[in-house]
Amino acid sequence: MAKYTMRDVARLAGVSIATVSAYINGTAGVSERLTAKIAEAMAALDYHPDQVARSLKVGRTQVIGMVVPDVTNAFFPEVIRGVEDAAAVEGYSVILCNSNEDAEQEKRHLSTLFSRRVDGVLLACTDTAAAYGSLIQRRFPIVFLDRIPQGIPHAGVCTDNEGAGHVATRHLIGLGHKRIAFVAGNLRHSPHAERLNGFRKAMQEANIAVRDECLRMGDQSIESGYKAGLEMMRLAVPPTAIIASNNRMLLGLMRAVNELKIRCPQQVSIVGFDDFAWTQHFTPPLTVIAQPAHELGRKAMEMLLGQIRAGEGNETKRFENLRLAGELRVRESTARPPALQLVGKTRRKGGD
């Protein structure tokens, strides 16, 4: 397959190797006649320029690495699409790696990516900030995606998670809820910490105390959402609304609620994060905060390209940060709290 070289093409076209190179890279003007002959020869041989030789020569691979905790989390495939769409336009390919939420695996993946001389890395990180300090100091092109390490300068793009947590909470407060619970993911991961912050802020602004038993720390798994749901809904005074900090815990929550025969939204309102094809077809259709996943990926790739091109010169873009707004999509899993439902209905009937 990788049989023919530029030399073969040159010979067949009756030109020099340098001319072929010039033609392929558009470096110098090549006469129309030769252009035709070269194109013909390339087609005849089904010649594919050897990018690895080229990479060695020019010091760029036109490949970037992307490491995510787990592609199987439906949030990431959309991000990946955004990344690839932006990458393809610029002739970049992407090597995908799963860290499996394991700092060691992440480190190994990064190491092989460096060996492969990727031009840059997109990272939804699993490790703590300390692991990336030297990378950034050396000016290796890297942008953090979704999960942002704390305490080091960096470039990154993620959802405005604090804002999203805030909006979700205000939606519930606006419906009249006061006993609002929050099922967080691992707080060492910025999205979850920030969503919780947004929740706390909104509660504080509304002068509603956050009760300890209404705060559960999960680990992003369905199981942990299920457990949290079970425990909370069995409280003497259960919450009237719950926010799940990611899509899997949301699923677990719904399972718990169904198992306990608690009706949603009549008895408890629920809002989650992430919006997929199935969320709106759920029973009830779920109110969620949708993340701009595709755009997250696209922007991250664009920022990375910016860093790659800036090279040693441009410093301005190295620590750029982008936070894209999430979007509250109100569906049927949220409603007024039980105590207010009669009032609400009465009012509505009365001509609201």
Add this chain to the structure above:
Amino acid sequence: MAKYTMRDVARLAGVSIATVSAYINGTAGVSERLTAKIAEAMAALDYHPDQVARSLKVGRTQVIGMVVPDVTNAFFPEVIRGVEDAAAVEGYSVILCNSNEDAEQEKRHLSTLFSRRVDGVLLACTDTAAAYGSLIQRRFPIVFLDRIPQGIPHAGVCTDNEGAGHVATRHLIGLGHKRIAFVAGNLRHSPHAERLNGFRKAMQEANIAVRDECLRMGDQSIESGYKAGLEMMRLAVPPTAIIASNNRMLLGLMRAVNELKIRCPQQVSIVGFDDFAWTQHFTPPLTVIAQPAHELGRKAMEMLLGQIRAGEGNETKRFENLRLAGELRVRESTARPPALQLVGKTRRKGGD
């Protein structure tokens, strides 16, 4: 970043460049003393061997390409995990590409993959067989995944789709259904054609005629499942059971049924393909055929490695085909047809 070369670590360790190479590749024995010095020097410099130079030299990249129609289809992320898990073990990385169901994009992706000198390709193909003939003739390592082109020799791994379609249909027939409908995806893609074959075979074996109006051709989208569902359930004599040939059309089908206020499974039984976290939390929990997605990926990667290693010598494995069994997971979206439900209940009460 990519600053240090083998020469630098050789100098720092006070040995020759060949010794460093030997140490890294385990080619020749290196004395313990030098081993230590080299390891130390590599660590001090944070040296990452340049795989692109190595690749140029040895003629292998340890990278494979994988092109799928769309990562966003939840079936593929699981396959990808299988591929990567098997790849990582052998020091392989994978470049992921989305063809977007477009033969042109697929062709372009393949072309850049060849230029990048990937050692092989895993392909869930969008194009027709003709596009791959020359590839296979040239003995380029390639294994088809999920979607298998017809009419050319090839290596491939996919679910036993005909068997799966057969099992799904027999499940329904076993429950007493006779008016069974099938919503197929694009029949140019082998999985859908084969699932339909399995359906037909099972119907024939049971001596049940397949009615024209109970066969719908979709395009794998939610929308097409929705439309098919709407049309069929509005028939004068609607089917009592429907099989959806993929997960998205299944979702569309459920939407149609819900909108028409038709109860599932009381009025219509539904079985779909693919099993994700949400299918069992649906209302009702969905009966599906689960595909062994992770294993599909793992096996495909292993077969590809086999081809890569066989090189020019070994011919036996070039056209190997694997069909892994799907698994029927019976949940609550399937039940006896309306006319038989009373009978069934009566019998059961009677001590069945």
Add this chain to the structure above:
DNA sequence: CTGTTAGCGCATTCAT
């Protein structure tokens, strides 16, 4: 065991 050396395929001077 260790050092020297010749390319892998290409981009890129520097000549012409």
Add this chain to the structure above:
DNA sequence: ATGAATGCGCTAACAG
């Protein structure tokens, strides 16, 4: 506009 020569970092064959 085109051809010859050099080297990117590494491996492998060979010489010591």
